[in-house]
Amino acid sequence: MNxxxxxxxxxPHFKQILENYTNFGSSMGHQQFFDKYIKDIDPxxxxxxxxxxxxxxxxxxxxxxxxxxxxxxxNKVTEAKxxxxxxxxxxxxxxxxxxxVINDPAQLAMIPMKERMNWFFQAMKxxxxxxxxxxxxxxxxxxxxxxxxxIKGAQYGAIDEDAxxxxxxxxxEEKPKEEKKTVEFNPEEL
Numbered sequence: 001m002n003x004x005x006x007x008x009x010x011x012p013h014f015k016q017i018l019e020n021y022t023n024f025g026s027s028m029g030h031q032q033f034f035d036k037y038i039k040d041i042d043p044x045x046x047x048x049x050x051x052x053x054x055x056x057x058x059x060x061x062x063x064x065x066x067x068x069x070x071x072x073x074x075n076k077v078t079e080a081k082x083x084x085x086x087x088x089x090x091x092x093x094x095x096x097x098x099x100x101v102i103n104d105p106a107q108l109a110m111i112p113m114k115e116r117m118n119w120f121f122q123a124m125k126x127x128x129x130x131x132x133x134x135x136x137x138x139x140x141x142x143x144x145x146x147x148x149x150x151i152k153g154a155q156y157g158a159i160d161e162d163a164x165x166x167x168x169x170x171x172x173e174e175k176p177k178e179e180k181k182t183v184e185f186n187p188e189e190l
Contacts, residue, residue: 006049006052006053006056007044007045007049008045008049008050008053009053011042011044011045012042013041013042016041017037017038017041017042017045020033020037021033021037021054024037025054030047030050030051030054031047033050034047034050038050
C-alpha cells in the first residue's frame with residue numbers, strides 16, 4: 001500500500017502496531033490506542049502522525065471493500081447469466097431430443113415404460129411447482145394491495161366495508177349498557 005509521506009509504515013515496529021490496530025483498534029479511539037499500543041513501542045510516532053495514517057489506511061480499506069463488493073456482485077451476475085444460458089441450452093437439447101423421438105417412434109420403444117412415466121410425473125411436479133409459485137405471488141400482491149387500500153382509506157377517513165372482503169377480523173360492537181331504572185312503589189296505583 002502507498003501511504004504517501006507517512007512515517008508510521010517506516011517504523012521498525014509497524015508490523016506489530018498494525019496487528020494490534022487490526023485486533024483492538026476498532027474498539028477504541030485514536031488517543032486511547034496511541035497511549036496503549038504506540039507511545040511506548042515507538043516514541044518517534046506522534047499522535048498527529050497516527051491520526052493521519054489511520055485516515056489514509058481507512059481510505060485504502062474502503063477502496064478495497066468497495067472493490068470486493070463490486071467483484072462479488074459481478075460474479076453473482078455472471079453466475080446468473082451462466083445459469084440462464086445453461087438452462088436455455090439444456091432446454092434446446094431437450095427439444096431436439098423430443099423432436100427426434102416424435103419423428104421416430106421406434107426410439108421411444110427403446111426407453112423403458114418406467115423411465116417414461118418418471119419423466120411424466122417430473123414434468124407434472126414441475127408444472128405444479130410453477131403454478132403454486134404464481135398463485136402465491138398473486139396472493140401476496142393481492143394482500144399487499146388490500147392492506148395499502150385499507151391504510152389509504154383509513155388515512156383519509158373513507159373506508160368502504162364492501163371493498164374489504166373479510167380480510168380483517170371483525171370486532172363485535174359493544175352495546176351500550178342499559179341503565180337500571182328504579183321504580184317507586186305507589187299504593188294508589190293498586
